[in-house]
Amino acid sequence: MGGEVYRFDDCELHTSSFQLLRDGQPVHVEPRALDVLRHLIEHRDRVVSKEEILDQCWGDTYVSEAALTTALRTARIAVGDSGAEQRVIRTIQRRGYRFVAAVEARVDGGVRQTTVERVDAAGASQSIRYCTAADGARIAYATVGDGPPLLKAANWMTHVDLEWSSPVWSHWLHGLARDRRLIRYDERGCGMSDWDVPSFTFDDWVDDLETVVDAVGLDRFPLLGVSQGGAVAIAYAVRHPERVSRLILAGSYARGRQVRASNDHERAEAALDLDLARVGWARQDPSFLRVFATQFLPDGTSDDWADFTDFQRRTTSPENAVRFLEAFARIDVSDIAGSVSCPTLVLHARDDVRVPASQAKELAALIPDSRLALLDSSNHLLSADEPAWPEFLRFIDDFLAEGE
Template identity: 55%
Template structure:
């Protein structure tokens, strides 16, 4: 079934956007409780056992049966239900739970014209104070979500690359996604600097060109420390911060001893050797770290795309700058609510780096996903969980919280 909205009582539930509303007014619900409500509504034709709810909503996270009880209480409060007044969710003791209220289903608009209009890219250009030309694009419609540039992109190609297509479908569900090619790569000018201050100016230029004063910011992988630096430097502009597969310090910056420095240096040299020589065996080293859960042919697809985004010289400069980036002190200055999402078995950036970010950023929450890839793929269970957490977090702002 395509995307639908469920209507019951005075409420509207949109699982694709992780959004509950009453008469058009968003209702803030804790993400797990909202996921539990969605599951019960979608399976309203039968009684759902407690263990099935635990597996569906909490996955492999180690939680007790009390988690379901707490989640149910939260979901019931959101829709005016109680343990005694079970007009929506009925408990059958010892067996499970069932959504029993009448539900009507409205399919969301899925015509080709509507889909094309909502997902079409509009590529534009702007200039930074130092005169660098930056390519930026808008996809979708609705409240804005700005994504920082990361390793590496080319606006006119990434939508057609299967490895990235699901990001656009996922990030434009009721949202207007604004992204750009970082200076030195893609459609942006290839002759420019590679410093944090210059990268921050790139975001300023894109946000100004898009007419944005204040917006949520998404930083993925190497775009994470840049997003941290921007949120700390421009607190008046960033309303919410989302970090995925991110870190506060690059591999060389966080090396504590000679062995770690040698390992970080080897990682950099292997990647640069493959990049310069176009040697597949070396290039697969990087592809395997980004896409550990994927077969080797997808690693090749990834590196083939990267080769078309930047020159060999600029690729080396990117890697060197990112490896030495350190935003730990800036992270402590972030004042906006922050969501940190990270795969448990990310081979490129270990979860210790996500934990460090969560410790450094005052108003942050950490969500660990079951996954093995640095770059989330469409067929990983972690991907829908990431979208669920993202949209629930952004919905808190839409409902008026965290402003």
């Protein structure tokens, strides 16, 4: 059997050949620095003391701490890290060091393991695993935090690892995982789930949610749907009323843009939106992607739009992006929303540019035991520094507390 291969960022460490690759190219690293890197990766679940590293990597040879400092600096440079950034190897003052980048491990020539650990600057740790849908599509899901569960349905677009450090999404993870166990996943076609899948339909998305629920072993739980994830959450809640205790819909809609178009002007706008998406994504046109970002974050800064655009590019292929948008436009759960039997909270930005607040009002009218709260924002995805964000979290906390 071959040795272990540890993959993180753009690097691969092959233990059998004692070789480090970056972007597929060999990187020359001083052997002792490679020993230190390997030891930290293999014990990434904890802080490793200086004494342990010296003992394990230098053995009986006496060296000063300066030798360890040099080896750590060399290892960081080799993997594109630095003492200032500490994205990969973090110094824990007076305790030692910890490897904090997400790691995917496999045996040379074998299959990858199903668990990836990610630790953030605050020390919170999430676990990423895989489950397999009935048609063979592999779905990546992540758990973070402790306490009662909260499951978030997938939405446009997700990457359970990259979200951890994304300015667009990281505050969502920390806010929703406070005093709770947050479970979320990447829908088929994007993120860490399979991109090349046999089928790509709304029913598949509901099936994927069902697969994640079974893999995690959830019994009865609150379910959060954001944007088009709200429609998926509604369909699941109707299919499994015994499992969903409470439903939260944020920036969601019952009918996609093509379905809800009621006149020639709206139909033309919906068609144009898709045409622009096909051309813009196929060409990876920066001007289109920036305009698209401003629809999600109209109150954002140029840095916010750049971060959102970069995140989109890294989460799926141009072909899948178009498939997603085409499928979103055809969503229609208006005929089943009235069958949702659990208490439901509908949250929406009052001046949402991407999905108008009229869609939230429609959801609240369709779902029997529902309440509507409009937030003072224009952003489809709430940002960390706007007043609506803590208000959003308070609404969710209060709503969930009622059912606990």
